[in-house]
Structure formats: C-alpha cells, structure tokens
Amino acid sequence: MKRLAVLLSGRGSNFEAIADAVAAERIPDAEIVAVISDVPGAAGLGRARERGLPAHAVDRRRFASRSEHEAEILRILEAARPDVICLAGYMRVLSPEFVAKFPRRILNIHPALLPKFPGLHAQRRALEAGETMSGCTVHFVDEGTDTGPAILQRTVPVLPGDTEESLSERILVEEHAAYPEAIRRVLSGAEKGR
Ligand code: GRF
Numbered sequence: 001m002k003r004l005a006v007l008l009s010g011r012g013s014n015f016e017a018i019a020d021a022v023a024a025e026r027i028p029d030a031e032i033v034a035v036i037s038d039v040p041g042a043a044g045l046g047r048a049r050e051r052g053l054p055a056h057a058v059d060r061r062r063f064a065s066r067s068e069h070e071a072e073i074l075r076i077l078e079a080a081r082p083d084v085i086c087l088a089g090y091m092r093v094l095s096p097e098f099v100a101k102f103p104r105r106i107l108n109i110h111p112a113l114l115p116k117f118p119g120l121h122a123q124r125r126a127l128e129a130g131e132t133m134s135g136c137t138v139h140f141v142d143e144g145t146d147t148g149p150a151i152l153q154r155t156v157p158v159l160p161g162d163t164e165e166s167l168s169e170r171i172l173v174e175e176h177a178a179y180p181e182a183i184r185r186v187l188s189g190a191e192k193g194r
Pocket of ligand 1: 008010011012013014015044088089090109110111172175
C-alpha cells in the first residue's frame with residue numbers, strides 16, 4: 001500500500017476529494033496515514049476524524065518558531081512514513097530544509113494556471129488581469145512558493161460577470177478531479193514532473 005499524508009489549514013474539500021478517491025480505489029492501493037493541520041479548528045481536521053483517519057492538530061501558536069513547528073510535523077511524518085505528502089489548502093510556506101527532506105514527494109494544488117498567479121488570491125488576480133481562461137495546477141513543491149514542476153493542469157473558462165466567488169467555485173470542481181488524478185500518476189511512477 002502507498003501511504004499518503006495530507007496537510008491542511010481550512011475547509012479541506014481537496015482532502016475530502018482525495019479521501020473519497022482512496023476509498024473508491026480511484027487512487028489504487030493507497031491509504032491516508034496522517035492528516036495534519038496547523039489550525040486546530042480547521043473543518044478539514046474534523047472531517048478527517050469523522051472518517052476515522054489519524055488527525056493531528058499542530059497549532060502554530062504553540063511553537064516559538066517555524067523550525068520548532070516543522071520539527072513537530074516531521075516527528076508525526078516520520079512515524080507515519082508517507083510515500084507522498086499532499087498540501088491541500090495548507091496556508092504556510094514550508095522551509096527549504098523541510099522540503100529538501102522529501103524531494104519530489106510533496107505535492108500542492110494551486111487555483112491558477114501556474115506559472116501565472118502564484119501566491120494568494122490567485123482567482124481574484126486572474127479576474128483583474130482580464131484572463132479568459134483559468135484553472136488549477138497540481139505541482140511538486142520546491143523551495144519557492146508555487147514554483148515547482150507541474151504534474152497536471154485543468155482549465156476552466158472565465159465567464160462574463162464572473163466574481164471571485166463564482167470563478168473559485170468553478171475552479172474548485174476541477175481541483176477535486178485534478179488532485180486525485182495527479183496523486184494516482186505520481187504513485188504509479190509515471191509522473192516525474194515537467
Ligand atoms: C484551494 O482553492 C486550493 O487550490 C488552495 O487552497 C484552497 C483549499 O481549499 N491551495 P480546501 O481547503 O481544499 O477546500
């Protein structure tokens with residue numbers, strides 16, 4: 001069995017899409033071995049508990065520094081021994097030291113067609129730039145913010161009258177298909193990143 005860990009900070013809809021895909025064997029021979037959140041009240045963490053998955057709150061406020069916070073997350077990951085770590089709305093930038101421990105084994109999903117619009121408020125910035133296409137990107141995490149090699153993208157049209165909310169919802173539907181598919185590819189060894 002391939003072992004997946006998920007890091008999240010909020011709602012957790014991408015985590016749920018991954019968990020559903022694992023349960024339905026659309027990601028074959030895989031299990032979720034840890035769900036970790038820096039936000040103890042994150043809805044996604046509650047959903048993980050409801051599913052009976054190992055859920056860990058690692059409250060950033062309990063740690064004096066990023067390195068101490070990451071050390072606690074590392075301790076959990078070393079015990080869980082994941083093959084792949086999925087960032088699913090994890091709202092902290094991981095240190096280069098942390099990323100270097102898991103080369104090509106940390107994935108992230110971003111609500112834009114990278115390399116366009118890395119960072120926060122990607123959907124709003126795509127609208128403001130007058131883009132006619134947007135979408136999402138699943139990519140390997142490197143030491144930059146949303147800069148690592150892409151695994152796959154799914155596109156959506158930007159429609160007249162779109163708001164940040166309506167565009168975000170349209171992209172989110174594609175995110176929920178894209179993330180499981182990207183994980184499946186990575187676990188199958190087919191995907192080395194472009
Ligand atoms: C998604 O839009 C994802 O692309 C971005 O953060 C959001 C997380 O949503 N990185 P959720 O917590 O998975 O529902």
